[in-house]
Amino acid sequence: MRRGALALIVALPLLVAGCKKASSSANLGKGGDSVASSSTPAAQIAAARPVPPPVDRNAKVMVLCYHRFEDKPRDSLAIAPADFRSQMQALKDSGISVIPMKDFLAWRRSEKSIPLKSCVITIDDGYISGYSVAWPILKEYGYPFTMFIYTNYVGAGGKSISWNQLAEMRDAGIDIESHTLSHRDLRHAPRGQDYATWLHNEVYQSKAILEDKLGIKISVFAFPYGTHNEVVRKTVMEAGYEASFTVYGQHMGFDAPADQLGRYAIESNKPN
Numbered sequence: 001m002r003r004g005a006l007a008l009i010v011a012l013p014l015l016v017a018g019c020k021k022a023s024s025s026a027n028l029g030k031g032g033d034s035v036a037s038s039s040t041p042a043a044q045i046a047a048a049r050p051v052p053p054p055v056d057r058n059a060k061v062m063v064l065c066y067h068r069f070e071d072k073p074r075d076s077l078a079i080a081p082a083d084f085r086s087q088m089q090a091l092k093d094s095g096i097s098v099i100p101m102k103d104f105l106a107w108r109r110s111e112k113s114i115p116l117k118s119c120v121i122t123i124d125d126g127y128i129s130g131y132s133v134a135w136p137i138l139k140e141y142g143y144p145f146t147m148f149i150y151t152n153y154v155g156a157g158g159k160s161i162s163w164n165q166l167a168e169m170r171d172a173g174i175d176i177e178s179h180t181l182s183h184r185d186l187r188h189a190p191r192g193q194d195y196a197t198w199l200h201n202e203v204y205q206s207k208a209i210l211e212d213k214l215g216i217k218i219s220v221f222a223f224p225y226g227t228h229n230e231v232v233r234k235t236v237m238e239a240g241y242e243a244s245f246t247v248y249g250q251h252m253g254f255d256a257p258a259d260q261l262g263r264y265a266i267e268s269n270k271p272n
Contacts, residue, residue: 069133076267100144148179
């Protein structure tokens with residue numbers, strides 16, 4: 001789903017307003033029952049260890065998908081820097097917390113709570129403007145983000161990002177994840193190629209290349225064009241990815257399916 005960012009930002013507080021906050025503590029013992037014998041040091045330590053509060057599952061998360069950032073956008077996938085900055089300011093003004101991908105995944109694993117109104121920012125493909133334009137703006141706001149990279153494009157010249165620039169972003173803590181080798185629709189192999197072999201390479205090799213070149217663990221995948229089917233989703237999850245993303249927007253709850261999580265593709269030619 002392709003949407004204007006400001007409309008989404010306005011809508012999110014309404015969607016989460018009715019959510020109830022989970023209790024921040026658990027009732028760990030009734031009637032003063034003893035937990036363990038005081039004669040056992042290990043038991044004493046265990047009894048004294050604080051129990052973390054339960055994870056609040058009531059949050060709603062929207063994931064935004066950007067591509068290029070240009071002063072004079074020539075197509076809908078490019079966003080003017082001034083417009084992008086305005087959208088980031090709107091997130092801040094709306095009280096929406098921009099969280100890193102790792103926190104979103106940890107929440108889904110029941111490892112930590114996240115704010116009730118949360119947003120994850122992603123940038124697809126590997127255009128240099130993600131490095132040279134979007135990153136400085138996101139730094140101004142202290143917003144984390146994820147770069148989804150298709151590896152054949154890295155270092156290709158023109159508008160593409162380089163491996164050195166990706167390494168710089170990695171060192172600064174930017175999350176980098178997989179967007180295939182070639183950015184083709186994964187439902188159809190190129191003419192003359194065996195589909196199963198080709199799909200395996202697109203999904204597995206893109207992960208392996210990023211891990212080898214950047215020395216990081218790749219755990220998230222974005223479908224090119226947001227398109228997928230059961231075979232594609234199964235291949236992605238079997239490759240060891242924890243989550244995969246479409247561009248069909250949704251405000252996601254805790255139980256959203258891991259193999260087809262939604263993102264809103266933000267376009268420049270849509271009214272905000």
